[in-house]
Amino acid sequence: MTATLRKAATEDVAIDIRNMNKWYGTYHALRDINLTVARGERIVICGPSGSGKSTMIRCINALEDHQSGSITVDGTRLSSDLRNIDRIRSEVGMCFQHFNLFPHLTILENCTLAPVWVRKIPFEEAEDIAVHYLDKVGVLDQAGKYPGQLSGGQQQRVAIARSLCMKPRIMLFDEPTSALDPEMIKEVLDTMLQLAQEGMTMLCVTHEMGFAREVADRVVFMDMGQIMEENAPEAFFEAPRNDRTRLFLGQVLGHRTAAGE
């Protein structure tokens, strides 16, 4: 139905979504989504509020179920089989807008919980991994504190480290910076940038157009539950082909420049 360009070799494909449809009750939230993400590709998804960006991201690691079409992650097809879901979830890390750190555990415990209980890694080893990633995102000195004692930017970076500790091959970000104060956004974007440079496959819902320009291999624009446009960032920002894209960019960029970004 929709023309989507696909990589030839399947072993290079990290995520393959075909003709996926999702309904909330009678509301058609995602319509005929086709998207192929190559290994190491960095994709930024944008679009107006309510366009289905979060829903799509959440479908990928089965936080929401879809009603038709297929989602294949790293060669594993998402089915209602619980073992498949588990396999996919351990391949895919996710960062939420509101971080969702576990408030009753210290930063270090947050990071070691899943490796120890899911991956059955020895505790010391898990701790080493956690220390490594906490260091990488620059919050190692906070390791003994509780999430409530950290600033928003620090919390989001811990959330990223927590996902990384599971050594995912793919990272999903759902507006990771939109709940942060302006000063903290930069910290988090820098961390993500670093990840991107290391070749992590990333799907990122964000409105930080600067970030998109800098790191994205492709920008996907969604509206009304469908993918409206999909393009390399330069082409996307300079010469949007779709009317809606143009309208949206006009609003977002217009506002941003007005605000002096």
Next chain:
Amino acid sequence: MTATLRKAATEDVAIDIRNMNKWYGTYHALRDINLTVARGERIVICGPSGSGKSTMIRCINALEDHQSGSITVDGTRLSSDLRNIDRIRSEVGMCFQHFNLFPHLTILENCTLAPVWVRKIPFEEAEDIAVHYLDKVGVLDQAGKYPGQLSGGQQQRVAIARSLCMKPRIMLFDEPTSALDPEMIKEVLDTMLQLAQEGMTMLCVTHEMGFAREVADRVVFMDMGQIMEENAPEAFFEAPRNDRTRLFLGQVLGHRTAAGE
């Protein structure tokens, strides 16, 4: 200690604070405050967070008590006598950062409550006054709604109208715009501007330097519980004499221009 400019004739003095000191427990929050405000004067108070601006404002209408020195409002010396406190409070209107409207009453009821119960004005008359001031601040069409149904800017304007209904001779504002979204700030500042132009005596804690420039007769800069500098706005902004003031202005104005305001 601090050089304070004083008007000669006392009947022209709206507020006279002399050697006022305040402690929170053992914390010395206000130190030797001296400030004289002439009738009709408009004063903007600024300073870094925690410098005691709110505390000073709140001492004036006895929301906080002070431990030494004197505060005289409109010729009435603030003492521990309730009747004095009541007299002063009915002379002085106050607007808070978070508006503190009464959510269970309509806008009109918010505005008529105090005149009816404190000033014992007949209800119809109070209503006429309320309608007049609501009209003036431009929210008359909302009179039947509840505060929760209004935008922040509208709420703050209602709060101003509510204070005005008590026909105060002096208005105190404690960061009236800092809880508002940028678009709404202007509505409120415009209202305050109008008040200023009508000759209301005003003490305003704000970081809106544009507003300060435009309306203030004097700018007072506070830090660490003391008044650091007190000057006409032009002098204050162009040639701050105090180091701290300079530092502060550098931060505030720098940030603001950087944000493209």
Next chain:
Amino acid sequence: DTLETVRERGRLVCGVNTGLAGFSYTDSKGEWAGFDVDICRAVAAATLGDGDAVEFVPLTGKTRFTALSSGEIDILSRNTTWTYSRDTELAADFTGTTYYDGQGFLIRKAVGIESAKDLDGATVCIQTGTTTELNLSEFFLSNGMSYEPVPIESPAEAQQQYLAQSCDVYTADTSALAAARSSFADPTAHMILPEVISKEPLGPLVRHGDDRWADIVGWTVRALVAAEELGLTSENVDEQAAASKVPEVGRLLGTDGDLGAMNGLSAGWARDAIAAVGNYGEMFSRNLGTDSPIGLERGLNALWTNGGLQYAPPFR
């Protein structure tokens, strides 16, 4: 002065059991009935001339004495045993014995026990709040036996336990035992053991310190006994009042002299009481006797002339 209070109020306030078959219960119309209830009605008739001018206050074992001493009720007519300490320490006055009772044991015939002396190790349902616990403990102790007490507040609940064989024996005053047995599906399968382990003279109480009121209550009861001796019944009392030539009948019914006035009552006080509830025998057979569902023999409560203990001092 209680009599004045009662007259002024126009009602007698009488404390009764919250529910004890034969003695006090309410019928389907919500009317109180029973032996203890009838005593109240008799006193109301004697003082106010109307046997229905009573307000009944249901009381538990715990609340009864307080209700009396605080003045909440005028008489306590609630199967209360006359004991020394109650008469003295609790500041109550027993005005006579309306029912000579004794604590006994109800048991299934199938158990095959003939005497309470064989009850060693039995589980015993007791209705608490009375002298029962003390008697029981003393009886077993003095016979060197052990037992397992199951104390239950209400008789209905205790019977339920007994019927389900949650306990082997049910101990209470024999009147209550008989009442219970009569209501069982198969009364003949149960028997009351011959031993009566205590004396339980039951009667109405009034507060200490109002002698006239104590006299009124006491003599009203005695009048009912005397009426049975003299052959006066609720049916014939009016006729006898007019016609009887027996001097004591005349004195009792107020046609000869005015005994009532000596006690602040009307001349026809006894007549009203008898007309309201009948003589002692009528009252007994209506509520407790062999014709009633309870089916008790008169036994100790027969008139002295018939070998019982019920005896009225002379009315003169």
Next chain:
Amino acid sequence: MAHTALTIATDRIRLPHLLSDTRYRDKTLQAIAAVLILTVLGWLISNTLTNMAALGKPISFGFLFDKAGYDINQSLIPYSPESSHLRAALTGLVNTLVVAAMGCATATVLGLFIGIARLSPNRPLAGLARVYVEVFRNVPVLLWLLLIFALITEALPPPSAFRGADHTATMWLSDSIAVTNRGVFVPSLSFTTPGGAWMLVAAIIGAGACSFALARVADRRQRATGRRPGTWLPALGIWIALVGLAVVWSGPALTVPELKGFNFRGGVHLRNSLIALWLALSLYTAAFVAEIVRSGIAAVAEGQKEAAASLGLSPGQTMRLVVLPQAQRVIIPPLISQYLSLTKNSSLAIAVGYMDLTGTLMGITLNQTGRELEAVLLGMGFYLSVSAGVSVALNWYNARVQWKER
């Protein structure tokens, strides 16, 4: 507050200032209140004294040392009719604490399961849990007590049903446990070697310590290797070895209940009054606990569960490692107040003849001695001290579990 106290003295104090000056206003008001309160208290006390004197019963607690004269069927401390009223009260108190402790434990476990079941995606299970909660919490607990008591009395066989060749009921577990409508009789343990009981207790404590140590070792292994070695088989071995040794050495004699005479003799007798009260209190309270658990779990943000799921934790792990530890903070305070009300509700024991504090001190003792005021005051004092103790513990706990925040 509307008016704060200005601490600077601005003018001399005059009479009207007593009410209008913030410096004195509070003190004046309090003085007036104190006078009022003292007057009322004094009035009440003087009334009491006059009334008690008029009744000829001056307040005295001497009756506590008189002979009680009545029997208490369940006494965990030595008691006979010869003992004093004080001892009877203590026996009742112990009984109250026993049933309260049993009730709290069961109510918690039951409530936890029902609360979790109510949130289960399994619709029939959630429905059953909902029915349970609604039915139990909307009918008075006294009624439940009476209904359960009646159920036990009528549905279970009497001891006589175990008798004879044509018995209709049999004991459980090869004739060692008898479930009757007088209660449950279970075997009891005694020892031939002197000090045998202590030996056994020591063995149990030792075995417990060993299993604890074993668990710690397993923890360390898990930390080191990621695999947790199975602990329960070795633990079982230790238990069997230690306890078995102690049992053999101490020469245990199991007294199995036997039908003798009217009743089962020997063994431990859990009376039906205790069972009814325990069941009624725990079933009733479990409904409230379930609601507390449910709302506690619901109070954990949805995002927490999503985060746990996206990390690959299974639903069970999510519940155990993420949701319950967070819910606990919300659950514990109302849970404790449910424990308190269960303890207070245990005073309904008199309805089924369980001899708790209300049945002894405020029941038969009160009746026999006519000392209403003293008995009720003592009883209230006891319940109050229990609540006070629990509140102190609760405050301490609350202070402890607050999450660290900025």
Next chain:
Amino acid sequence: MPAPSFCRTETIAPRPAPEARSGLAGRLAEIRRRGPLQAAVSLLSIGVLVWIVWTVLSWSLSDTWSANSLSQCREILADHRHKACWGVIRERWLQILIGFYPRDLMWRPILAFGLLVPGLAWLLRVKAPPGGRKWGFVPFAVAPYLLWGGPVAPVLSAVLAGLAAWLAYRCGARAWLALCVAVATFAAAHALPVSGDVGLAPVTGREFGGFLLSVVIGLCAIVFSLPLGIALALGRTSRLPLLRLVSTGFIEFIRGVPLITLLFVASTLLNIFLPPGTNFDIVLRVIIMVTLFAAAYVAEVVRGALSAVPRGQTEGAASLGLAYWQTQRLIVLPQALRISIPGIVSTFISVFKDTTLVSVIGLLDPLGLANNIRADSAWTGIAWEIYGFVAVLFFALCFAMSQYSMWLERQLRTDHR
């Protein structure tokens, strides 16, 4: 690598959701998806529910409505011993409902509750209705008179006094002056030679019984405990240490002891604390005790709500010059009460259930009456039928109320005015 590009030229219209597999097939598929354990749990749960319903039904379906005594029931049922005997309910249902209230005056409780229920609903609405909640109090003034009756003159005087005070207050009189006016009017009206006997026939508390008693105790307790509880809550949050101490002590004392002991106090000790010779209706004493009991719990609910009102509200009021009482009455309490309505309804439910404890001190509430009825030799030995009937009545009332309170909670949560 060159990024693939794509541009949609026409939008996809929403399509209806694929038919969710419904009915049995859908259920079965769902069960299969969930695995055998879940299926077993579902089956077991359904089994338990069915078994319960079956047991209850098979016991209660029995043809004994017309029996006049337990023995007649036994005859009718012959060998089906484990079935209900409904005759007792036919004979006694009215008694269980209204106790000993004179049967010819039954219209009075019916009318009273006909007024009270809408009154209560009016009071407990989420949003203050136009004209305030005050009209909701009218039934509470009328209903007690309907229930207890007695000469009408003092009631009329009280009403007159109230009216006069209100008028005076509206005309600008101070509170204390209005109070004086009220007292004066009452005295004057009382002195008028109105015939003392005109009015409804008096009914004493002792004649109340059954459900009527439970409801009367429960309602009175909640209505009177509301102001008392608010006062206690204000006291507990007061700035005066003495007041705080006394309120806290009272609240914690009441919450620390079982209701039963308070009822013992009402039945045996209250007279001891009062001047010699005082003596009043036991029902009144119980109402007083239950009111104090409920007040402590209401106070805690209200205290929670008071602390939920932001501090800025009092400051806002203070800066407008409102005095302490004005602030509480006009600003803080209206907001706090609105928040605390669900909590108050829950308190009411538990107080209502707790009224059954009065049977322990000999009052004939439904449970006390159960005992009394079982003392009638026609019905000795009956238990389940009466208990079941009473349980169903309590369940119906409490369930309705708890649903209402949950609904209220939802309303309050979504009510973003």
